[in-house]
Amino acid sequence: MRRKVTKTDPGFDEKVWTQLAEMGLLGLPFAEEHGGAGAGPVEVAIVAEEIGRVLAPEPFVEAVVLAGGLINRVGSDAQKSELLTALSEGSSIPTFAHTEIGSRWTPTASAVTATEAGDSWTLSGVKEPVPHGARADVLVVSAALPGGGTGLFVVNGDASGLTRSGYRNIDGTRSANVRFDSTPAAPLGEGGDQTDAIERALAVGRIAYSNEAVGAMDTALRTTVEYLKTRKQFGVTLNKFQALNFRAADMYMSLELARSIALWATVVEMTGGDVVSAGDRARLLTSRAGRHIGKDAIQLHGGIGVTAEYKVGHYTARLTAIDHLLGDGDFAADRLAAKVGDYPTVDPLGAPYA
Amino acid sequence: MQLQLSPEMQAFREEMRTFFTTQVPKEIRDKGANRHHPTKDDFVTTQRILNAAGLAVPHWPVEYGGRDWTPLQRHIYREEMQLAHVPEPLAFNTSMIGPVLAQFGSQEQKDRFLAKTANLDIWWCQGFSEPDAGSDLAGLRTVAVQDGDEWVVNGQKTWTTMGQHADWIFCLARTDPTAEKKQRGISMLVFPMDTPGVTLRPIELLDGGFEVNEVFFEDVRVPSENLIGEVNKGWDQAKFLLGNERVGIARVGGTKGMLALAKELARETTYNGRPLLEDPRYASRIAEIENELVALELTALRVVANSADGKPHPASSVLKLKGSVLQQEVTELIVDIAGPLSVASFAEEGSDVPDWARVSAPEYLNYRKVSIYGGSNEVQRVIISGTILGL
Known part of the structure; x- marks a missing residue:
C-alpha cells in the first residue's frame, strides 16, 4: 500500500490527508480561532509517533509542526487565520523552504535573498531540498535580509517567478528544487530578523522527529523480533541463536533510552523550558538509536531486509532521512559539547528544565 | 508519566539534599568526592545518622522503620544521597537480608534482627556465589545437613564483599541434594562469622584493594531457628533478593x-x-x-x-x-x-x-x-x- 502510494506524486495519499484533517490532527497545536484544536506538544508527539509507527508518508511534521509552527509563532493574526485554517481543513499544505545546498542545518539563510521595493518584497535564489516542495500550496521561505539577518516570507504556490522541480527521496517522500526569481513574497508577521524563531522551530521539529523516530524504531524492532521467532535456518528458528537475541536486546535498550528522552523533550516544550537544548539532546540520542536499530533491523533480517518488497528496510530509510533533515547526531553532539563546561551536572527533572 | 517534579517533590528533594549535605560529616563525603573507599567506621557512622533520622531503610515495611514513600521519593532519596557522596546504607543489610527477613522471616527472626540490621549493629555479608556457581547460582554446592536441631554446613563461598568486616552471613546451602530441579533443594541460613569452622581468605583485586573474600565452611553448626523461611524454598528468597539488588x-x-x-x-x-x-x-x-x-x-x-x-x-x-x-x-x-x-x-x-x-x-x-x-x-x-x- 505504502509502496504504491509513494510511487506516484505527491508521494502520499491525498484522501488520508483529508481524513487527518477531518480528525482534527492537522490543526492539533493551533488555537481554535485559527481552525485548530488547541492541543499541545504531547498530542503532537503522539501523532508523530504513530506516523512513525506505521511509516505514514503524509508530511505531518513537515507541514503541521515546522511550517504550521512557524506561521503560528511568527505570523500576523490575519496570516494565522488564513493559513492555519486552510492547513487545519486540509485545503492548503504549507512547507518550510529553508535548507540550501551547502547550508547544513544553520538557522540562517544566504542562497535566497530578499529585496524590498516600496511596500513589497521579492525573493531570489534557490532552496533545496524543500520537503514536498512541489506539492505545497504555500511556502514559508527563509531569506537573507538586505540589512543582515534572516527573514521569513510567505510565497504562494502560484506566485510569478517560482519554479519547482520535485523528485522522490530515499524514504519515498518528496522534495523539490525551488527557484525564486524576483518572486513576490509577504513578510511573515512583522518581518525583520527571525533567526531565533527559526532556531526554535528547528528545535521543535527535532523533538517531533524524535517522536516519529521512536515510533519507527519501535516497529523496526517488533518486526525484527517477530522475524527472529519465525524464520528458520539450520532447522531451528533464529531465536535459538544467542548472538542474534543479544543484538535484539541491545536494540531494545537503545529504543527505551530514546523513548525516554523524546518524551522528556516533549514535556520540556510543553512547560516552556529550553527547547533548543532539549531538541539537541533528543536529536543526539535518537540519531544514535535510529542508526543502531535501523542498521541492525536489516542485518538481523538478512537479505530480505535490503529489498523494497519487505517493509523493514523502509523504516531504516525513513530513519536515515529523519537523521539528516534537521541535523544529525554529530551536529547535535557538537552543539552540546560546546556547553558542557558551563555547568557541573544536568538536572532533567528540575524546573525550568536546564 | 511524570517527568517534571511537582512543587511537593521539589521540596522533598531539597529536604533530602539539605539533610545529606549538612548531617553527614563532610570528611566522610569528601572521601567519596575524591574517589576513595569509605572505611568500616564511615559506613557505620553514616548509617546510624541516617537511621536516627528514619533515612536508612525507607523502603522497608513501616513497622520496621520504613517510610511508605512512593517509588519516586525513593528514587529522589537515592539520587540525592549519591550526588552528595554519602556512603549508602550497607546494601547487604538494607537491600538484601533486611527485606528478605521482613518478607519471609518468622516473628522471632524479625524481632531479633531487623532493628539491629537497620542500625548496622549487625554487619551482614552475602554467601551466595561459589567457585562453580556464579551467574549459574543454582549450581551451588555448599551443603547443609540436618543433625538434631542443628544444620551442619560444609562448602565454600566466594566474592563475599566486605566479609572481613561482617558479623553475620546469610548463606544459600543445598539442603536437599536429591531434588529434581537444582533450584528446589536450596535453603537460606544465617550465622555469625565467628562460628567455629568459618574461615575467611581475602582476595586482592587488580586495584590493590581488598573488598571481596573467599569464605570456607567446615562442619559449621547452625541452630535450626537460623533457617530463614521454609526448608528447600531458599531459591524464592534468593530471587526476591536479587530482584531488589537490581x-x-x-x-x-x-x-x-x-x-x-x-x-x-x-x-x-x-x-x-x-x-x-x-x-x-x-x-x-x-x-x-x-x-x-x-x-x-x-x-x-x-x-x-x-x-x-x-x-x-x-x-x-x-x-x-x-x-x-x-x-x-x-x-x-x-x-x-x-x-x-x-x-x-x-x-x-x-x-x-x-x-x-x-x-x-x-x-x-x-x-x-x-x-x-x-x-x-x-x-x-x-x-x-x-x-x-x-x-
Whole structure:
C-alpha cells in the first residue's frame, strides 16, 4: 500500500490527508480561532509517533509542526487565520523552504535573498531540498535580509517567478528544487530578523522527529523480533541463536533510552523550558538509536531486509532521512559539547528544565 | 508519566539534599568526592545518622522503620544521597537480608534482627556465589545437613564483599541434594562469622584493594531457628533478593557526580596550553556520556513509576546494562584525562602526582566489576531478550 502510494506524486495519499484533517490532527497545536484544536506538544508527539509507527508518508511534521509552527509563532493574526485554517481543513499544505545546498542545518539563510521595493518584497535564489516542495500550496521561505539577518516570507504556490522541480527521496517522500526569481513574497508577521524563531522551530521539529523516530524504531524492532521467532535456518528458528537475541536486546535498550528522552523533550516544550537544548539532546540520542536499530533491523533480517518488497528496510530509510533533515547526531553532539563546561551536572527533572 | 517534579517533590528533594549535605560529616563525603573507599567506621557512622533520622531503610515495611514513600521519593532519596557522596546504607543489610527477613522471616527472626540490621549493629555479608556457581547460582554446592536441631554446613563461598568486616552471613546451602530441579533443594541460613569452622581468605583485586573474600565452611553448626523461611524454598528468597539488588543499580547520581569531577579535571588538565575540556574530542565524549545519562535517569524514572507491588519492572535490566556501562565509561574518561600520570597508582609521599590521578587506573580496573555483579550484563541481555522481547 505504502509502496504504491509513494510511487506516484505527491508521494502520499491525498484522501488520508483529508481524513487527518477531518480528525482534527492537522490543526492539533493551533488555537481554535485559527481552525485548530488547541492541543499541545504531547498530542503532537503522539501523532508523530504513530506516523512513525506505521511509516505514514503524509508530511505531518513537515507541514503541521515546522511550517504550521512557524506561521503560528511568527505570523500576523490575519496570516494565522488564513493559513492555519486552510492547513487545519486540509485545503492548503504549507512547507518550510529553508535548507540550501551547502547550508547544513544553520538557522540562517544566504542562497535566497530578499529585496524590498516600496511596500513589497521579492525573493531570489534557490532552496533545496524543500520537503514536498512541489506539492505545497504555500511556502514559508527563509531569506537573507538586505540589512543582515534572516527573514521569513510567505510565497504562494502560484506566485510569478517560482519554479519547482520535485523528485522522490530515499524514504519515498518528496522534495523539490525551488527557484525564486524576483518572486513576490509577504513578510511573515512583522518581518525583520527571525533567526531565533527559526532556531526554535528547528528545535521543535527535532523533538517531533524524535517522536516519529521512536515510533519507527519501535516497529523496526517488533518486526525484527517477530522475524527472529519465525524464520528458520539450520532447522531451528533464529531465536535459538544467542548472538542474534543479544543484538535484539541491545536494540531494545537503545529504543527505551530514546523513548525516554523524546518524551522528556516533549514535556520540556510543553512547560516552556529550553527547547533548543532539549531538541539537541533528543536529536543526539535518537540519531544514535535510529542508526543502531535501523542498521541492525536489516542485518538481523538478512537479505530480505535490503529489498523494497519487505517493509523493514523502509523504516531504516525513513530513519536515515529523519537523521539528516534537521541535523544529525554529530551536529547535535557538537552543539552540546560546546556547553558542557558551563555547568557541573544536568538536572532533567528540575524546573525550568536546564 | 511524570517527568517534571511537582512543587511537593521539589521540596522533598531539597529536604533530602539539605539533610545529606549538612548531617553527614563532610570528611566522610569528601572521601567519596575524591574517589576513595569509605572505611568500616564511615559506613557505620553514616548509617546510624541516617537511621536516627528514619533515612536508612525507607523502603522497608513501616513497622520496621520504613517510610511508605512512593517509588519516586525513593528514587529522589537515592539520587540525592549519591550526588552528595554519602556512603549508602550497607546494601547487604538494607537491600538484601533486611527485606528478605521482613518478607519471609518468622516473628522471632524479625524481632531479633531487623532493628539491629537497620542500625548496622549487625554487619551482614552475602554467601551466595561459589567457585562453580556464579551467574549459574543454582549450581551451588555448599551443603547443609540436618543433625538434631542443628544444620551442619560444609562448602565454600566466594566474592563475599566486605566479609572481613561482617558479623553475620546469610548463606544459600543445598539442603536437599536429591531434588529434581537444582533450584528446589536450596535453603537460606544465617550465622555469625565467628562460628567455629568459618574461615575467611581475602582476595586482592587488580586495584590493590581488598573488598571481596573467599569464605570456607567446615562442619559449621547452625541452630535450626537460623533457617530463614521454609526448608528447600531458599531459591524464592534468593530471587526476591536479587530482584531488589537490581533496583537502584543504574546509579545515575553516582555517575553524575563522577562526570562532574571529570569535567573539573579536564578543565585543570592542559595539553599544548589548552584545557582538555576545550578539546573537541573530550568535550564531545563528555557530551555523549552526559546525554546518555540524562536518558538513563529518565528511563529510571519511567521504571520507578511503573513498578507494581514491589516487583522490579522488567526494563530494570536496561538500567543495569546502561548504568554499568556509563559508570565504566566515566572511569575510563578519568584515566584518559590523567594520561601518563595514571600509571603512578601506588606513589607515595615523595611523588607530585595528584591523588585523583593515582586512583584513576585502580578505579577504572575496579569498575570492570559493575558489569559483572548483580547479574552480569550478558545475563541482563538474556532477561531482556527472553522476558521482554519473548525471544
